[in-house]
Amino acid sequence: xxxxxxxxxxxxxxxxxxxxxxxxxxxxxxxxxxxxxxxxxxxxxxxxxxxxxxxxxxxxxxxxxxxxxxxxxxxxxxxxxxxxxxxxxxxxxxxxxxxxxxxxxxxxxxxxxxxxxxxxxxxxxxxxxxxxxxxxxxxxxxxxxxxxxxxxxxxxxxxxxxxxxxxxxxxxxxxxxxxxxxxxxx
Amino acid sequence: xxxxxxxxxxxxxxxxxxxxxxxxxxxxxxxxxxxxxxxxxxxxxxxxxxxxxxxxxxxxxxxxxxxxxxxxxxxxxxxxxxxxxxxxxxxxxxxxxxxxxxxxxxxxxxxxxxxxxxxxxxxxxxxxxxxxxxxxxxxxxxxxxxxxxxxxxxxxxxxxxxxxxxxxxxxxxxxxxxxxxxxxxx
DNA sequence: GCAAAAACACTAATATCATTAGTATTTTAT
DNA sequence: ATAAAATACTAATGATATTAGTGTTTTTGC
Numbered sequence: 001x002x003x004x005x006x007x008x009x010x011x012x013x014x015x016x017x018x019x020x021x022x023x024x025x026x027x028x029x030x031x032x033x034x035x036x037x038x039x040x041x042x043x044x045x046x047x048x049x050x051x052x053x054x055x056x057x058x059x060x061x062x063x064x065x066x067x068x069x070x071x072x073x074x075x076x077x078x079x080x081x082x083x084x085x086x087x088x089x090x091x092x093x094x095x096x097x098x099x100x101x102x103x104x105x106x107x108x109x110x111x112x113x114x115x116x117x118x119x120x121x122x123x124x125x126x127x128x129x130x131x132x133x134x135x136x137x138x139x140x141x142x143x144x145x146x147x148x149x150x151x152x153x154x155x156x157x158x159x160x161x162x163x164x165x166x167x168x169x170x171x172x173x174x175x176x177x178x179x180x181x182x183x184x185x186x
Numbered sequence: 187x188x189x190x191x192x193x194x195x196x197x198x199x200x201x202x203x204x205x206x207x208x209x210x211x212x213x214x215x216x217x218x219x220x221x222x223x224x225x226x227x228x229x230x231x232x233x234x235x236x237x238x239x240x241x242x243x244x245x246x247x248x249x250x251x252x253x254x255x256x257x258x259x260x261x262x263x264x265x266x267x268x269x270x271x272x273x274x275x276x277x278x279x280x281x282x283x284x285x286x287x288x289x290x291x292x293x294x295x296x297x298x299x300x301x302x303x304x305x306x307x308x309x310x311x312x313x314x315x316x317x318x319x320x321x322x323x324x325x326x327x328x329x330x331x332x333x334x335x336x337x338x339x340x341x342x343x344x345x346x347x348x349x350x351x352x353x354x355x356x357x358x359x360x361x362x363x364x365x366x367x368x369x370x371x372x
Numbered sequence: 373g374c375a376a377a378a379a380c381a382c383t384a385a386t387a388t389c390a391t392t393a394g395t396a397t398t399t400t401a402t
Numbered sequence: 403a404t405a406a407a408a409t410a411c412t413a414a415t416g417a418t419a420t421t422a423g424t425g426t427t428t429t430t431g432c
Contacts, residue, residue, distance in 0.1 A: 039410050144335070149336065183364055223419080225380070
């Protein structure tokens with residue numbers, strides 16, 4: 001019956017997805033858990049640290065889903081699959097994604113480490129396209145940029161027409177990969 | 187000697203650039219202007235509305251700079267010029283850019299209108315590349331996505347090595363334009 | 373110039389949160 | 403079974419946004 005740290009993080013995550021990051025407060029989280037606000041401090045250090053934990057849990061879940069999406073695929077197909085999964089997660093968890101963005105500015109070393117796991121997955125997939133090792137970072141920067149920017153800007157439409165936006169992202173990634181191959185293929 | 191609305195917005199903008207959006211408060215703005223916090227309400231409606239005005243002013247300034255950067259250029263050159271200007275503005279005004287991002291979620295109709303001005307400029311430039319009218323929106327979505335995502339993710343490096351990151355953005359845009367031409371050229 | 377109106381600043385008060393301190397109770401571990 | 407740890411509580415503090423009400427300066431209309 002007693003509240004656990006995982007409960008607190010889960011409640012904050014749900015609240016972010018439902019009402020937006022700006023409406024996540026310790027007061028609201030505590031009420032949702034039927035405890036008093038100060039009791040939350042038995043589980044967390046501060047509101048900021050809670051939000052960081054929401055972000056970290058979300059980033060890990062997102063990474064895990066992208067890894068799953070990549071299984072059995074290589075090259076362009078794998079990159080597109082991972083990109084679609086990235087967008088899908090954001091559609092399902094817009095508040096967590098908002099928190100992840102917040103954490104890129106207010107993050108700790110751990111935030112960076114989890115982010116590097118994501119980069120590592122993409123790097124492996126880029127290599128599976130037979131791009132040269134020396135071009136990896138340029139390609140990585142472009143791909144991560146497109147994924148972050150495209151999905152963020154299309155998110156408001158993605159709620160209403162998720163399949164259309166996912167298809168559009170696949171097309172956009174096709175275009176980018178076309179350019180990448182033309183520029184970097186050996 | 188008396189404070190004007192423009193002063194308030196300017197002070198909040200400077201504060202965002204210097205200390206980050208999360209450190210902008212009415213208390214801090216008032217202190218910086220040597221007036222009491224409630225006096226700010228003679229100029230603004232609320233903290234939220236002040237942040238929106240900071241964002242709107244920043245978006246307009248950014249649009250204006252991009253228009254200037256586009257003058258005398260067409261096609262790929264114009265798009266790259268505008269993109270570099272976009273990044274340059276963000277490097278110079280990271281706090282305002284943060285506020286602009288905030289406003290995309292907490293914006294009003296006016297926010298959308300200013301954003302559409304930016305889209306309109308890009309559309310014109312895309313047409314100057316001789317792309318077909320029917321492909322404009324797909325191309326626009328990709329370009330805006332790359333600009334937002336790439337610049338956001340590279341911003342932390344851009345502070346230390348602005349010229350390198352600008353050159354890297356130009357290369358990334360080259361790659362994207364290569365793909366766009368291969369896919370959409372008539 | 374002068375009276376009325378508007379703009380602008382102030383103090384005082386209220387509301388909302390986050391956070392800390394200190395304490396009691398329940399669960400866990402030895 | 404008892405000591406320790408975890409978890410909950412109440413009460414208090416501090417920071418900030420916001421409102422109400424008031425006085426003063428500046429601007430406007432004549």
